[in-house]
Amino acid sequence: MSTQNLILNTDSYKLSHYLQYPPGTEFVSSYIESRGGEFEDVLFFGLQAFLKAYLSRPLTSADVDEAEAVAQAHVGLFNRAGWDRLLQKHGGRLPLEIEAVAEGTVLGTHIPLLQLRNTDAEFFWLPSYLETALLRAVWYPTTVASLSFACKRILRAYLExxxxxxxxxxxxxxxxxxxxxxxxxxxxxxxxxxxxxxxxxxxxxxxxxxxxxxxxxxxxxxxxxxxxxxxxxxxxxxxxxxxxxxxxxxxxxxxxxxxxxxxxxxxxxxxxxxxxxxxxxxxxxxxxxxxxxxxxxxxxxxxxxxxxxxxxxxxxxxxxxxxxxxxxxxxxxxxxxxxxxxxxxxxxxxxxxxxxxxxxxxxxxxxxxQRVNRDTMRWAMKASEAVINGRPREIYKDPVTDPGKRSKSGRWAVVAGADGCEAVRVEALAGRANLLRPVFRDGELLVDDRFADIRARAAEGLAASLAHRRPSTA
CATH class of the missing domain: 3.20.20.70 (Aldolase class I)
Structure with missing residues (x-):
């Protein structure tokens, strides 16, 4: 038995979601963002480690067998046909594309750090299935990086x-x-x-x-x-x-x-x-x-x-x-x-x-x-677009009891603005460079960033942050 099994690296209710989408669903697009919280600055880090350690490893029939045994005993339901088809058609590699801003980028809240969707219409259920593992892979190291960054701003202000x-x-x-x-x-x-x-x-x-x-x-x-x-x-x-x-x-x-x-x-x-x-x-x-x-x-x-x-x-x-x-x-x-x-x-x-x-x-x-959790920066991964019978449909949540949980709809891009990064709809790019760059597609890592480069981006982000919002030490 492998110590890792991505199929079981999820929440129990995800096991039934492949049967809950509308007939004709082909593609689902989701994004991850901080919806606010304790820090003004978000320092993105950790996705590449997760892609290398987890998503780049092809699934095997042993993974599917183990997941089926657990799922059937646990909730009485398992998408055996879907996972077998993924093995047969893609050799266990995940038919997904993930776009992300470069790690080390410093940006504000309410801006997507990454966006993902399936690349094969048969696997429309896959992006949201990975929410648990992918969100956890991003929120924790990014929150620690952002906390450390906030400390650095304070320390630098006093040193100056x-x-x-x-x-x-x-x-x-x-x-x-x-x-x-x-x-x-x-x-x-x-x-x-x-x-x-x-x-x-x-x-x-x-x-x-x-x-x-x-x-x-x-x-x-x-x-x-x-x-x-x-x-x-x-x-x-x-x-x-x-x-x-x-x-x-x-x-x-x-x-x-x-x-x-x-x-x-x-x-x-x-x-x-x-x-x-x-x-x-x-x-x-x-x-x-x-x-x-x-x-x-x-x-x-x-x-x-x-x-x-x-x-x-x-x-x-x-x-x-x-x-x-x-x-x-x-x-x-x-x-x-x-x-x-x-x-x-x-x-x-x-x-x-x-x-x-x-x-x-x-x-x-x-x-x-350790003194952090998902609510420290109010992290969320939400589906924002579905393609159903060939037609895009914007999807979002808008709970009347908590407007702060309203999610984005459509496909998104991130661009460099006068005061830092900004989130815009893909159709509003108007020729501007999209900072959400493809980093993973169909089981392959497309970007392999060096730690030194990520560090350099974080340092640039600190300089920009201090220039725009210099804290008082009075």
């Missing part, structure tokens, strides 16, 4: 106000700590890779595999040697100084960066009496950079106090923008209590005390990879 060289700091200022909080290894990989469109720091190694396997990136992200509480507390409370010294002696050095956690017992004792006193010469002359990590308490209170105490022991300089900065050999990473909602408050607290936000990097765990 408080740091001399934002571009030198920003790529590593938000680090992915989310692997253990993700629901599955696949989710960690996809979400982690989505984050790496915006930043270079990660501890989610599954993300590196996704970027390598599906996007041709040899190394998408980087990390450093760092401690955890078990490696610190194993020395015992009396050995706390030795624990820190061991990390510094084993991993620090010219051009190297190492981090260790300092709140296993008494954070302020560790900062004032161990880091700032007993180990002060070792840290100041390591030749590289030591990163101190608090891991408890309210970061709005703890982080500024920690940085100021470190400055009392190690000194600081005032940059050209008038904000205090720790010596280059010393930084802080805040990895607890960081999420999109808390980040502005933490940054504002640093700024209010005259501290450059370049003093600290941030680690985000569950708030990055």
């Amino acid at each position: 106000e408080t740091a001399d060289d934002p571009d030198a700091v920003l790529p590593f200022q938000l680090h992915d700590f989310g692997a253990r909080g993700a629901s599955t290894e696949e989710a960690a990989g996809l979400g982690g890779a989505a984050h790496l469109l915006n930043f270079l720091g990660t501890d989610t190694m599954s993300a590196l595999r996704v970027a390598r396997r599906y996007y041709g990136e040899a190394m998408a992200g980087f990390s450093i040697p760092a401690s955890e509480h078990s490696t610190m507390t194993a020395w015992g409370r009396a050995g706390e100084t030795d624990a820190y010294r061991n990390v510094i002696q084993r991993f620090a050095g010219p051009g190297k960066i190492v981090a260790f956690v300092v709140d296993s017992y008494d954070l302020w004792n560790a900062v004032d009496n161990i880091v700032g006193a007993e180990l002060q010469p070792l840290i100041a002359h390591s030749g590289g950079r030591i990163v101190i990590r608090p891991d408890s308490g309210d970061p709005v209170q703890v982080l500024p106090e920690l940085i100021e105490r470190l400055m009392a022991h190690f000194g600081f300089h005032t940059n050209a923008k008038g904000y205090r900065v720790l010596p280059d050999f010393l930084r802080v990473i805040q990895g607890d209590g960081v999420h999109l909602g808390s980040l502005p408050g933490i940054l504002a607290a640093l700024k209010a005390r005259g501290l450059s936000t370049e003093n600290s990097a941030f680690g985000m765990g569950g708030g990055l990879l």
